[in-house]
Amino acid sequence: MANTKVLVIGGAGYIGSHVVKALLESGFSVTVYDNMSSGQTCNLFADAAFIKGDILDVEKLNTVMAEGFDAVVHLAAKKAVGESMENPQLYAANNLNGSVNIFNAMVNNGIKNIVFSSSAAVFGAPQYVPVDEKHPLNPMSFYGYTKMQIEQVMHWFARLKDFHFIALRYFNAVGYAADGSITGREKNPQNLLPIIMEVATGKRNKLHVFGNDYDTPDGTCVRDYVHVTDLATAHVAAVQKLLKEPQSYCLNLGTNKGTSVLEIIKATERVIGKKLPYDFAPRRAGDPAVIVATNEMAKKVLNWHPQYTDIDKIIQTTWNLETKDK
Numbered sequence: 001m002a003n004t005k006v007l008v009i010g011g012a013g014y015i016g017s018h019v020v021k022a023l024l025e026s027g028f029s030v031t032v033y034d035n036m037s038s039g040q041t042c043n044l045f046a047d048a049a050f051i052k053g054d055i056l057d058v059e060k061l062n063t064v065m066a067e068g069f070d071a072v073v074h075l076a077a078k079k080a081v082g083e084s085m086e087n088p089q090l091y092a093a094n095n096l097n098g099s100v101n102i103f104n105a106m107v108n109n110g111i112k113n114i115v116f117s118s119s120a121a122v123f124g125a126p127q128y129v130p131v132d133e134k135h136p137l138n139p140m141s142f143y144g145y146t147k148m149q150i151e152q153v154m155h156w157f158a159r160l161k162d163f164h165f166i167a168l169r170y171f172n173a174v175g176y177a178a179d180g181s182i183t184g185r186e187k188n189p190q191n192l193l194p195i196i197m198e199v200a201t202g203k204r205n206k207l208h209v210f211g212n213d214y215d216t217p218d219g220t221c222v223r224d225y226v227h228v229t230d231l232a233t234a235h236v237a238a239v240q241k242l243l244k245e246p247q248s249y250c251l252n253l254g255t256n257k258g259t260s261v262l263e264i265i266k267a268t269e270r271v272i273g274k275k276l277p278y279d280f281a282p283r284r285a286g287d288p289a290v291i292v293a294t295n296e297m298a299k300k301v302l303n304w305h306p307q308y309t310d311i312d313k314i315i316q317t318t319w320n321l322e323t324k325d326k
């Protein structure tokens with residue numbers, strides 16, 4: 001794979017850096033392209049080339065792609081659901097225009113393969129669970145809409161051009177590389193586990209659990225938490241699949257298993273060995289009660305079998321980072 005060149009756009013971010021690590025471990029030659037708006041220098045690997053650049057910079061994208069790549073992995077996006085409802089212009093420009101710029105630069109430079117970071121947010125509130133790939137798409141946020149729209153643009157490019165894609169719809173990404181090699185943490189996190197870590201380390205007073213009156217076993221929302229290293233190996237498998245067989249897919253990446261917010265709290269308490277202060281707060285707008293994936297199709301197409309199935313182990317990989325700093 002050493003001569004197989006992959007351009008990872010957004011490779012300095014949380015998921016992107018794990019993807020770069022997995023690609024390097026599989027022997028690919030990797031170049032990271034990132035504007036460092038949320039990417040972090042500590043997430044860069046010495047073995048990967050780094051180019052600072054924006055996906056809105058069409059000229060730069062074309063110059064970089066003219067170097068020739070076998071595949072692109074595109075993870076560069078704004079991803080805060082709440083922010084996307086307040087500032088859709090930002091999401092339209094960055095996610096929609098930015099992605100189209102990438103596809104155009106690929107076509108202009110004869111690059112045929114792309115693995116795209118999509119999201120469970122394309123489904124909105126599920127009509128049934130577990131959610132398979134046939135489930136209707138009905139995003140509840142502008143963020144989810146951008147991901148759905150980009151998938152549709154890719155379907156058209158695949159019909160009209162020598163262009164092949166695998167869209168990976170992440171469910172709830174959590175955890176860190178078990179070897180501690182990736183240390184970047186999001187500033188001002190919006191997601192459950194990073195917030196819990198801030199409570200556990202005293203950066204926040206307590207966790208607010210958004211709703212305890214949902215129609216779920218303990219009244220709190222149920223999600224499908226998938227380890228970021230498992231997500232990363234799916235990207236490697238997707239690149240390998242595209243290089244072997246020019247076919248396009250949208251695939252759900254989850255674990256087939258639901259965990260409630262209270263179960264996450266209890267698991268964290270077991271891992272960190274102390275109680276977590278929390279209270280019950282009103283429901284958060286737009287939160288479905290349950291969203292869990294079926295990953296049968298990813299298993300079939302990519303031979304992808306997530307290794308992390310135990311929530312305590314997943315949380316441990318995140319907690320390790322906090323204890324390492326001390």
Ligand code: WQD
Binds near residue numbers: 120
């Ligand atoms: C998880 C659960 C909250 C914070 C998001 C995106 C989705 C996809 C995956 C990217 C929910 C509850 C949270 C808190 C809480 N992202 N919670 N207190 O919303 O399931 O999914 O990530 O593509 O599009 O929406 O993740 O981590 O925000 O929340 O009680 O302070 O934790 O209500 O039930 P979510 P999350």
